[in-house]
Amino acid sequence: MRLQEQTIDQLHDLLVKKEISVEELAKETLKDIEEREAALGNFITISEETALEQARALDAKGVDADNVLSGIPVAVKDNISTKGILTTAASKMLYNYKPIFDATSVSNLYKKDMIVIGKTNLDEFAMGGSNETSYFKPSKNAWDQSKVPGGSSGGSASAVAGGQVRLSLGSDTGGSIRQPAAFNGIVGMKPTYGRISRFGLIAFASSLDQIGPFAPTVRENAHLLGALAGHDLRDATSAPLAVPDFTSKIGQDLTGMKIALPKEYMGEGIDPAVKDQILAAAKKFEELGARVEEVSLPHSRYGVAVYYIIASSEAASNLQRFDGIRYGFRAEDIENLEDVYVKTRSQGFGDEVKRRIMLGNFSLSSGYYDAYFKKAGQVRTLIMEDFRKVFEGYDLIMGPTAPTVAFDLGSRVEDPIAMYLADLLTIPVNLAGLPGMSLPAGFADGLPVGLQLIANHFQEETLYQAAGAFEAATSYHLEKPAIFGGVN
Structure with missing residues (x-):
């Protein structure tokens, strides 16, 4: 069995026993990245020299037997700041930018002796749902390279599913971790807003952005969240809470757990084959001892409209x-200061980024603020209230992560509305600041289907409990794409 096919617990055991070295693990990971990169396009930067230096230093120091992440390679989405390593946000605007500081999330990885192996591809400035707006190249779905990997964290998700790395970081503003996790058949977690510091994350929409982990299994995902989470004085929105053991409830049974299934998440626009897999998942939860009941989240249908006003308005401000x-x-054909601004931004930003800047500026402009931005904020409150009412009587909410499985590359590039609607089921979670997870729940048309679980604020352990029980009772997480030795 190749190293990339083993869990981090298994890899940790090999490292502690010195059956492999950290350098050997890093080198094999680099080899796996190289072998599949031409087909997948998941990396903007591969930090081979830095990673091997870190690995050799850790071998000299010794792997920490009590730290399961010690010596484990990890890929980082390229909108998260890494000192001395290109951080481009997949944009021409930052094609040559090497930060002089690490994001807090990256610093936390280093504290756990993890090896940052490279920076993964994304939609430009995290604006997109297919990973096709990247300035450099599109990423491809690990299961079918004619399909999108999802966005914006498509490179991070496809890299894990395709066996290039075992763990990776993404960011989620409206579904950008959960949708790519669903499309690639892996576990992706968007934690509660404030659970992980946003310091060093290149801001898209500051009231919605959240960093989170990708992994092939529930337990590995929980281990990585434990490394990332924690209070940070450099982020005013960081929650001043102790970091729990996110693996503590994995393995506990679900007897008595109440799970809500919103009728709005199973209605018009949901592919029947996806719906069938989610209904099968609901039956599986009932077999495991949980009660699944239909509820209503009536204002969720306004989520997409609310999101694209709020997110675009915040983006217009952040991208100034x-x-x-x-x-x-910086544009070269300039004659004065105004040229510097106008031509640099016109040439440096891609079409989707410019579209959202213009939408945001319109929503904030005099005469339209009350009609759009203010009203969007009011409807956001109604969406939050819907969730609050449901969580008064239920432990979790379940539903599809995305309305469909991964779609064809290029099929929605010219139709931004269709692209935006792909986030119909994930956006309300960001608007409410809740934790949400996608995990493998079967296949439709030969492609992975994602099951979304949503919990109340700071109840990630309950998500991992339910997801762990479902994973243990199914085998979907064991399936691998052909590029990683599977038979799809």
């Missing part, structure tokens, strides 16, 4: 800092 003056791309 990219002006061609301080760092990154």
